[in-house]
Amino acid sequence: xxxxxxxxxxxxxxxxxxxxxxxxxxxxxxxxxxxxxxxxxxxxxxxxxxxxxxxxxxxxxxxxxxxxxxxxxxxxxxxxxxxxxxxxxxxxxxxxxxxxxxxxxxxxxxxxxxx
Amino acid sequence: xxxxxxxxxxxxxxxxxxxxxxxxxxxxxxxxxxxxxxxxxxxxxxxxxxxxxxxxxxxxxxxxxxxxxxxxxxxxxxxxxxxxxxxxxxxxxxxxxxxxxxxxxxxxxxxxxxxxxxxxxxxxxxxxxxxxxxxxxxxxxxxxxxxxxxxxxxxxxxxxxxxxxxxxxxxxxxxxxxxxxxxxxxxxxxxxxxxxxxxxxxxxxxxxxxxxxxxxxxxxxxxxxxxxxxxxxxxxxxxxxxxxxxxxxxxxxxxxxxxxxxxxxxxxxxxxxxxxxxxxxxxxxxxxxxxxxxxxxxxxxxxxxxxxxxxxxxxxxxxxxxxxxxxxxxxxxxxxxxxxxxxxxxxxxxxxxxxxxxxxxxxxxxxxxxxxxxxxxxxxxxxxxxxxxxxxxxx
Numbered sequence: 001x002x003x004x005x006x007x008x009x010x011x012x013x014x015x016x017x018x019x020x021x022x023x024x025x026x027x028x029x030x031x032x033x034x035x036x037x038x039x040x041x042x043x044x045x046x047x048x049x050x051x052x053x054x055x056x057x058x059x060x061x062x063x064x065x066x067x068x069x070x071x072x073x074x075x076x077x078x079x080x081x082x083x084x085x086x087x088x089x090x091x092x093x094x095x096x097x098x099x100x101x102x103x104x105x106x107x108x109x110x111x112x113x114x115x
Numbered sequence: 116x117x118x119x120x121x122x123x124x125x126x127x128x129x130x131x132x133x134x135x136x137x138x139x140x141x142x143x144x145x146x147x148x149x150x151x152x153x154x155x156x157x158x159x160x161x162x163x164x165x166x167x168x169x170x171x172x173x174x175x176x177x178x179x180x181x182x183x184x185x186x187x188x189x190x191x192x193x194x195x196x197x198x199x200x201x202x203x204x205x206x207x208x209x210x211x212x213x214x215x216x217x218x219x220x221x222x223x224x225x226x227x228x229x230x231x232x233x234x235x236x237x238x239x240x241x242x243x244x245x246x247x248x249x250x251x252x253x254x255x256x257x258x259x260x261x262x263x264x265x266x267x268x269x270x271x272x273x274x275x276x277x278x279x280x281x282x283x284x285x286x287x288x289x290x291x292x293x294x295x296x297x298x299x300x301x302x303x304x305x306x307x308x309x310x311x312x313x314x315x316x317x318x319x320x321x322x323x324x325x326x327x328x329x330x331x332x333x334x335x336x337x338x339x340x341x342x343x344x345x346x347x348x349x350x351x352x353x354x355x356x357x358x359x360x361x362x363x364x365x366x367x368x369x370x371x372x373x374x375x376x377x378x379x380x381x382x383x384x385x386x387x388x389x390x391x392x393x394x395x396x397x398x399x400x401x402x403x404x405x406x407x408x409x410x411x412x413x414x415x416x417x418x419x420x421x422x423x424x425x426x427x428x429x430x431x432x433x434x435x436x437x438x439x440x441x442x443x444x445x446x447x448x449x450x451x452x453x454x455x456x457x458x459x460x461x462x463x464x465x466x467x468x469x470x471x472x473x474x475x476x477x478x479x480x481x482x483x484x485x486x487x488x489x490x491x492x493x494x495x496x497x498x499x500x501x502x503x504x505x506x507x508x509x510x
Contacts, residue, residue, distance in 0.1 A: 043213040088218075088259065
């Protein structure tokens with residue numbers, strides 16, 4: 001897996017089995033469909049930020065509806081690591097978020113200075 | 116350094132094969148051989164996928180350089196080849212999905228001020244200006260990434276401050292210290308290495324300190340050898356914390372700690388910098404603590420198996436298992452190391468392979484703090500020991 005240049009856009013890793021929610025349809029969102037969000041390593045998420053993504057969303061199903069049983073739990077662990085690292089780096093941890101279920105996210109795309 | 120110069124260097128090779136004879140990666144039998152790398156380079160076959168792959172198998176442990184009759188610094192050559200053979204690309208497989216290199220590059224380029232000193236507490240005496248800087252290294256970052264049983268990099272950093280306080284030093288900690296750049300340099304990323312080095316050197320110069328103490332041998336090596344080689348001699352005194360504490364040992368009064376330990380020499384501290392005795396002096400000064408040497412110790416010590424978070428594969432796991440078995444065979448209860456990365460890699464091996472018979476792994480800094488009664492309020496956990504005794508190893 002590799003992250004291409006994503007400068008100026010937001011990126012979403014979206015579970016193949018998740019319902020298409022409002023955030024995933026946003027025209028300015030670069031959506032990467034994956035077999036399971038539990039397979040997205042923290043390194044890939046941080047590299048998306050490193051290459052200029054404003055936000056990285058990880059879109060999955062409600063935890064108890066996960067087709068792979070523990071995909072959301074695994075994703076949460078990886079996202080927690082990235083958010084902690086962003087805080088250490090002096091960057092906004094909220095640039096990386098897990099959206100599991102129907103949470104409404106507006107606005108999805110916001111400006112981020114200094115990426 | 117141009118490729119021609121690299122080629123010319125290889126002409127001194129006598130093809131004796133001693134390098135491959137001692138190389139811990141070659142021993143795994145998976146096809147890597149430093150001698151073969153030298154020959155391929157000497158024959159100008161520098162653009163092959165096989166060589167690209169081989170370049171990233173090297174751990175830079177310098178066992179080869181120590182036995183080379185021609186004095187060829189093979190790992191040094193390999194680092195330069197990494198930088199030149201495939202600019203900006205790494206043919207090796209990065210461990211942890213490239214997470215560590217990513218935060219290191221972000222430290223090189225991000226203008227933001229870090230929150231890297233959140234772990235300080237009021238019991239730790241530090242100052243904003245003074246003689247001595249404690250270079251903390253990536254411990255706060257490792258603390259968030261790794262959760263191996265018993266590993267607490269931030270607590271090790273606290274213990275380093277406590278030990279310095281004990282010998283009467285209130286160290287300056289840099290709130291905007293950056294990664295030293297060791298790992299990026301060893302992956303051939305000289306651009307980001309330069310950015311990190313310039314930021315660190317400028318920040319340190321601004322404090323007016325005359326001495327920098329390191330708890331990580333890789334940071335020390337990078338400052339002492341790589342920064343000076345590239346950015347000129349510095350008047351700073353650069354010391355590993357074990358050197359400083361050994362000098363000030365009269366101010367330490369360690370309590371009795373019955374048991375047996377063995378010491379794992381980190382490659383960067385030992386072969387790269389020649390620092391073998393200070394950690395041993397400190398261990399011998401602890402009453403009732405017996406130091407037993409492994410067969411491969413000092414100049415012959417084997418590597419913990421991880422450099423620059425790349426190519427962590429079968430060869431690495433083989434040598435880590437062998438190292439843990441060797442430590443276990445000494446009869447020691449604890450395997451002491453003086454490098455946070457050895458600490459991480461050996462604990463990983465203990466969790467991730469079948470080598471569960473090794474002793475408990477402990478950083479020298481934590482052991483000394485424990486012997487001086489300086490450890491924090493939380494007891495030092497011993498889950499590795501519990502896992503061995505309990506037999507529940509499948510979790």
